[in-house]
Amino acid sequence: MNAVRELGVIDRLAGGLRRSPHQLNRRHESDAELLRLPGSEAILALTTDAVVEEIATGLYQDPWLIGWMAVTVNASDLAAVGADPLGILLSVTLPHDAPRELLAGLRRGFGDAADAHGLPVLGGDTNRGAALAVAGAAAGWVSGGRPLTRCGARPGDRLFASGPLGLGAAFAFNRLVSRAGDVAFHPLARLVEGQVLRSYASCGMDTSDGLITTLDELARRNACGFSIPGPIERILHPDALRVAAGADLPPWLTLAGPHGEFELAFSVSPDQGDALLDAAAANGWVPIELGTVTEAPGVVHLGDQPIDTTRLRNLFDDVGANVEEYVRAVRRSGG
Amino acid sequence: MNAVRELGVIDRLAGGLRRSPHQLNRRHESDAELLRLPGSEAILALTTDAVVEEIATGLYQDPWLIGWMAVTVNASDLAAVGADPLGILLSVTLPHDAPRELLAGLRRGFGDAADAHGLPVLGGDTNRGAALAVAGAAAGWVSGGRPLTRCGARPGDRLFASGPLGLGAAFAFNRLVSRAGDVAFHPLARLVEGQVLRSYASCGMDTSDGLITTLDELARRNACGFSIPGPIERILHPDALRVAAGADLPPWLTLAGPHGEFELAFSVSPDQGDALLDAAAANGWVPIELGTVTEAPGVVHLGDQPIDTTRLRNLFDDVGANVEEYVRAVRRSGG
Numbered sequence: 001m002n003a004v005r006e007l008g009v010i011d012r013l014a015g016g017l018r019r020s021p022h023q024l025n026r027r028h029e030s031d032a033e034l035l036r037l038p039g040s041e042a043i044l045a046l047t048t049d050a051v052v053e054e055i056a057t058g059l060y061q062d063p064w065l066i067g068w069m070a071v072t073v074n075a076s077d078l079a080a081v082g083a084d085p086l087g088i089l090l091s092v093t094l095p096h097d098a099p100r101e102l103l104a105g106l107r108r109g110f111g112d113a114a115d116a117h118g119l120p121v122l123g124g125d126t127n128r129g130a131a132l133a134v135a136g137a138a139a140g141w142v143s144g145g146r147p148l149t150r151c152g153a154r155p156g157d158r159l160f161a162s163g164p165l166g167l168g169a170a171f172a173f174n175r176l177v178s179r180a181g182d183v184a185f186h187p188l189a190r191l192v193e194g195q196v197l198r199s200y201a202s203c204g205m206d207t208s209d210g211l212i213t214t215l216d217e218l219a220r221r222n223a224c225g226f227s228i229p230g231p232i233e234r235i236l237h238p239d240a241l242r243v244a245a246g247a248d249l250p251p252w253l254t255l256a257g258p259h260g261e262f263e264l265a266f267s268v269s270p271d272q273g274d275a276l277l278d279a280a281a282a283n284g285w286v287p288i289e290l291g292t293v294t295e296a297p298g299v300v301h302l303g304d305q306p307i308d309t310t311r312l313r314n315l316f317d318d319v320g321a322n323v324e325e326y327v328r329a330v331r332r333s334g335g
Numbered sequence: 336m337n338a339v340r341e342l343g344v345i346d347r348l349a350g351g352l353r354r355s356p357h358q359l360n361r362r363h364e365s366d367a368e369l370l371r372l373p374g375s376e377a378i379l380a381l382t383t384d385a386v387v388e389e390i391a392t393g394l395y396q397d398p399w400l401i402g403w404m405a406v407t408v409n410a411s412d413l414a415a416v417g418a419d420p421l422g423i424l425l426s427v428t429l430p431h432d433a434p435r436e437l438l439a440g441l442r443r444g445f446g447d448a449a450d451a452h453g454l455p456v457l458g459g460d461t462n463r464g465a466a467l468a469v470a471g472a473a474a475g476w477v478s479g480g481r482p483l484t485r486c487g488a489r490p491g492d493r494l495f496a497s498g499p500l501g502l503g504a505a506f507a508f509n510r511l512v513s514r515a516g517d518v519a520f521h522p523l524a525r526l527v528e529g530q531v532l533r534s535y536a537s538c539g540m541d542t543s544d545g546l547i548t549t550l551d552e553l554a555r556r557n558a559c560g561f562s563i564p565g566p567i568e569r570i571l572h573p574d575a576l577r578v579a580a581g582a583d584l585p586p587w588l589t590l591a592g593p594h595g596e597f598e599l600a601f602s603v604s605p606d607q608g609d610a611l612l613d614a615a616a617a618n619g620w621v622p623i624e625l626g627t628v629t630e631a632p633g634v635v636h637l638g639d640q641p642i643d644t645t646r647l648r649n650l651f652d653d654v655g656a657n658v659e660e661y662v663r664a665v666r667r668s669g670g
Binding site: 006009010012013014015016017018019020022023027032033035037038039040042044046047048049050052053056086087089090091092093094096100103104106107110111114115120121122123124125126127128129130131133135137139141143317320321 | 341344345347348349350351352353354355357358362367368370372373374375377379381382383384385387388391421422424425426427428429431435438439441442445446449450455456457458459460461462463464465466468470472474476478652655656
């Protein structure tokens with residue numbers, strides 16, 4: 001498979017650094033870092049994720065949503081390893097002229113998301129800078145059994161998502177390009193679902209950058225491909241269908257990133273499929289079956305269409321993070 | 336005592352948020368957040384600290400130093416609670432045109448500081464933004480006994496620092512205001528010292544914002560004052576003395592923030608003083624005795640001079656983080 005630009009940056013920043021003897025995962029192998037605590041059977045899950053571009057581009061404007069998302073993006077990483085949430089730290093960079101209403105809105109967003117996810121705010125750090133930015137760092141806990149990782153999918157496994165997809169891109173398209181009514185967006189990380197999946201799934205990852213990026217990453221980690229039979233509409237969120245129809249976009253393009261919807265995508269071996277569906281039902285949850293894990297490394301089919309996942313994943317960076325350019329380029333991909 | 340502007344911002348961002356039942360410290364009570372892990376005797380220490388203003392003002396220009404400090408500022412918070420280091424996450428915001436040499440310099444700084452502190456880089460996150468910024472989040476571990484906190488000082492306790500002070504401000508003054516030769520600055524967080532202190536000190540905190548801010552904070556937490564007999568030169572780093580002499584500044588002004596030197600300041604009850612000094616010596620380390628904890632809340636004396644610690648702590652923010660203005664205002668404080 002071709003190189004992913006973002007992974008190249010990460011490798012240049014982290015390549016060759018000494019590893020912790022307690023760390024269970026290698027780089028890119030899981031959504032959160034996994035550490036066996038010295039002298040303990042328990043596994044600590046640690047992750048950091050920041051809300052920066054979403055503010056700079058105007059995608060998140062409401063301080064409440066910025067606060068909500070700073071917590072949720074980190075909770076989603078804990079969900080994708082099946083961890084119980086312990087707490088979150090928030091590093092907030094504020095402009096010098098930050099009004100009180102901004103602070104109050106952020107606090108309400110932090111608090112509402114912390115309560116909704118059972119992920120209390122433990123502390124943080126404030127800085128002064130030219131632009132508002134919030135970096136979170138969350139800790140979770142896997143107290144028995146193995147955590148979920150991106151590794152373990154095998155050809156023949158069934159591929160699922162925790163819920164309908166495309167809402168993240170639809171929200172972004174509607175906000176930044178062509179406003180056609182409101183698209184409600186305040187996702188809840190799939191923590192309960194992740195804890196169920198730990199016992200059944202062969203691999204998992206969140207869709208924080210959209211399903212296509214998730215499949216590209218899972219294909220790399222597992223040297224596999226994916227096939228998702230059409231019609232693709234069956235796996236899409238109603239608002240994704242509505243926004244795509246209104247803008248005359250092929251609906252599957254709402255699966256392209258870089259802004260996703262924070263569902264979980266996961267694979268399950270055929271003999272675990274029914275047990276997973278039973279456990280999900282017992283938790284009041286119905287996974288959406290996407291398709292299957294296939295043998296050809298890096299080959300992803302949506303409906304009958306082969307998708308160049310690497311190209312789509314690099315596209316936002318290739319156009320210099322220019323949203324208008326990106327949408328034009330994605331439209332061209334849509335034929 | 337009067338209000339500290341930075342604490343006001345933190346309280347507006349975090350006030351009223353639900354606490355974790357596992358968290359041992361309250362807000363502002365320790366340099367790192369302390370969590371009793373469910374079903375365990377061990378205490379997890381978590382902290383986040385970012386390098387933002389130091390880059391924006393030009394204080395840190397060398398990518399290696401930026402990388403080194405992003406790790407060290409977080410290691411220093413772990414040191415101040417006496418934790419064993421577990422690892423660190425790094426959230427890096429890069430400008431779009433970041434050259435390869437910037438990435439390579441950051442990586443060397445991250446790696447050198449991670450190795451020097453035994454605090455391996457576990458993972459991280461990259462974002463694109465207008466300005467370079469690095470937020471770190473570190474985890475540590477207190478496996479037996481109690482962690483060190485900012486609370487517990489009593490009048491009559493002896494006050495120490497882990498090493499000579501004033502280097503952080505001297506480096507900043509020399510870099511930003513009046514360059515008079517080089518001032519070497521690549522501090523090592525006092526992790527070993529903090530682990531020794533856990534058994535002996537009544538309170539502790541790092542001097543990441545300069546000693547005066549540290550004493551202001553410890554005075555608030557313990558409703559006490561501090562008296563540091565002169566001559567103040569005896570507690571200052573040789574480079575702090577040199578920079579102050581070259582710029583005709585009163586030497587004690589190198590104890591004002593907002594850029595400190597990442598030593599630990601701590602108090603010890605009189606009956607523990609000798610045991611502490613013995614334990615320090617056994618670790619090849621000689622604490623510097625600063626003075627004593629006094630009764631009058633918030634009253635800090637340096638030599639014979641009472642210091643308005645709150646005013647000095649607010650000053651950088653009061654002048655809108657303008658470095659030239661700040662130095663003029665600090666000079667006026669120096670009489």
